[in-house]
Amino acid sequence: MSEGEKQILAVITTNKDKVTGAVPIFIAENDREKEKTALFLAKTLDAMVHDLENGVYFIVRH
């Protein structure tokens, strides 16, 4: 149940060719690092981790 705008706060990926643009991008060495980075960012930003299922995680505040 969200009110207001949703916003992509950060993108975490192991494949930097998949992402570009004006959003903070974190490049991880492997899946483990990707998950850990995503978790830390989400906890700090009070936001949620979503999976595009192509090696890209993104963090959205709802």
Add this chain to the structure above:
Amino acid sequence: MEKYLDVILFGSGAGTLARLLLLRLDYRQYPGYPHGYISHLSLGAIASALGAVAVPAILEKDFTAFTFLALAAQQFREIRNIERETLENLEETRLEKRGKDYIEGIARTFEARNYLVMITAFFTSVATVVAGIWGGAVAAVVLILFSLTFMAGQTIGDICEVVPGKVHFQGSLLNVEDINFMSVGLPEMREKIINEALGVMIKPKNDDARATLHDMGQRMAIAHTAAVIMGSKKDVDIPEFTPLVRKNPDTGAVALYIMPMEKDMEVLVLAVKRTPVLESARVKPLKTQAGRMAAD
């Protein structure tokens, strides 16, 4: 005025009793604190005194006194605003929001209950004048019973079928049965959700119910009630555990997903069933010709 003492006492007594009985804590979980009770009881007592006094005023041909009822009505409208404001302020710090529709419903209920109390007091007084104390007592019982049943309203269980639903993932997408909720990125979150989440399907019994479930305010009310009764694992930094209600666009059925503190499916089904149908969400397309034609 002495001869009317029993009339006034009886009328206002019946009204106050009605208010007291209407104050029981229900699934709305409001008011839950002594000061709320006190203020509503006092207002109820004032309302019933006004209702009861009106009858001797008419009998004594003191018609100006009767117009005081209009003043009372103004006061009760004020109550609705106060209730709404209070609840909206409290809403900001709640993790599971009640939603504006629910708040409006509660505020309206509190206003209406005062009118009910006034009506109870008025007619009890009339009956006491006409048929003496016993007549008044019978009228009081009938009116109080009427108030209790009249204000009960419908619940989700009356208009929908509530059945357990299976929580599962398609890749990273969280589903309850065939209804899609959201993408959950972290594998450990997915595992926790699979192990601890509960889901129910809420299937409308007819087109009216389907239209009611379409209302976002009604869905928020369902999620809110479930979260209050079952407890919720959600916190500010874990939005994944927010209880959600989403719709199957083809059938109009909705599903609830929740991460409860108490993992008990039976209780969850009961909590959802007991959620009040909000006045603002209650629509009856089947009452119209076009609605009936669309239904078949």
